Amino acid sequence: MTGDAGEAARPWLFCFHHAGAGVSCFAPWQNVLGDAAEVVPVLLPGRETRVREARITDPEQLLVELDELIGPLLDRPYLLYGHSLGGLVAYTFARHRERLGERGPSLVSVGAVQPPHLRSPVVRGVDLPDLDLLRLLVSYDTLPPEAAHGGHVWERRVLPALRDDLRLAEALCEIEHSPLRAPLLALASAEDPIAPLAGMAEWADYAPGGFELRTVTGSHFFVRGKAAPLALREAALDLRYARSDGLRPELSAL
Template identity: 35%
Template sequence: MTPGPTPPAPALRERLARLPQGERAELLRRLRGRTPAAPDPGAWFARPSAGAAPELRLFCLPYAGGGGSVFRSWGADLPAGVEVCPVRLPGREARLSEPAHRSLPALVEALHRAIGPLLDVPFAFFGHSMGALIAFELARRLRQAGDPRPEHLFLAAFRAPHLPNPNIRIHHLPDEVIKTVLLKEGTPRQVVEDDAVMRSLLPTLRADLELCDTYDHVPGPPLSAPLSAFGGLQDVRVSGGDLDQWRRHTAARFRLIMLPGSHFFVHSARDAVLAEVSAELETTVTGKKERSHDRSTGE
């Protein structure tokens, strides 16, 4: 009989016990010599009912503490043929029972494994705040792996990644400090003062804040996709100058769009955001149709 895997030594068991749940499970799988199963795309991406293949998928990544439902209604206001794919991150909404990632590289690696089957059509990324950082690093990971690359990056409310974080790290501070920051950034007071809501939100929010606070930018060549950076004119954490520096991270066209609102202008200026995104995606989809027609006719 073939012997089973050797149990971890006592000292190793103690170290494993101190790891976050997700990292502990991953390390145990490696120790046992097992390859983790490929992630189920259905767990990570909220998609419409099966139908004709879209002309373009727009993957939408939420801000810290937020969920993919923020983008659920976007499809009706985007060009025909665009499929909105909100990203379902662990630790919120349908995945509330799972621990939220505290490390950006680990999250990007998990997303990279899950997203492959959905890259069968052209696609773009929209990310707000933390979501912008995830979208940027996911685009770099796709390039590194030689995978299809996004047609466009829409990155909102996060400073250019090479810039130092000008804000104090708050993920480890008392709840009241985090609540004060949320209020200054535009979170509705009724949400912050709802104890039940905050009890369910704060663990995931702390993990998301830690993910952003501990981000370490590794320099690399600019991406090939056009990039649109969005900012709120009343945002107290991210300035227009911080956003303008995103131009260094694309070798293609760059646009800076400043809209009325605080850090969460994705809600207050929703129609303006969608108008900008729609115009860019309409151009992308139309251009791809024209190039496909030229190839088919030999022109």
């Protein structure tokens, strides 16, 4: 961040990762976004460089964490993108900021996650025994086939973090069902069994300020490809041009 006028005009793009993951999937995004937005991956506790910290499963604790992490940066326009679990995080944080009367996001974008009233079959399985949950995750292609047989690596190293993140997703689905003031862009893959297109379309009920459903290539983890950051680049540039023209940045212009 240089602090010059051009930098100040560039919005933040805060990115929230999917369950059981860290922020490495967002590493290539800045090269795709270019000067359209400044990518800021948000790393939750319990993974990567924060692996020794306790994972968050409580929504109120999550909001306190996010206020501390990124609240001081929200004095200029910003966008939110969340993938799978991260989509629920982005939506909940946006409503939190709006409810407080603070600056809200110019755009909320969610990928590969159905709205809260349609919690995914994976989230609904959060309390299954270890082996049953592993098999469920394999059946939805979120883990490789060998995980279905269990074992130390899957049951002691992989599954605890996944289960905690699914508990957080379940809790987020319970606490927030109200509409956003910000427009919403939903990204979905026709090949995603966890967040099918019909379910993704129901985000429209949460976005009276503007809604678009855009299909992208890939599976549930299309966040690892270029389709999502390309869509966010286009959205960020459209919002910037709308502001510079003195227009209200409706999502219908995306």
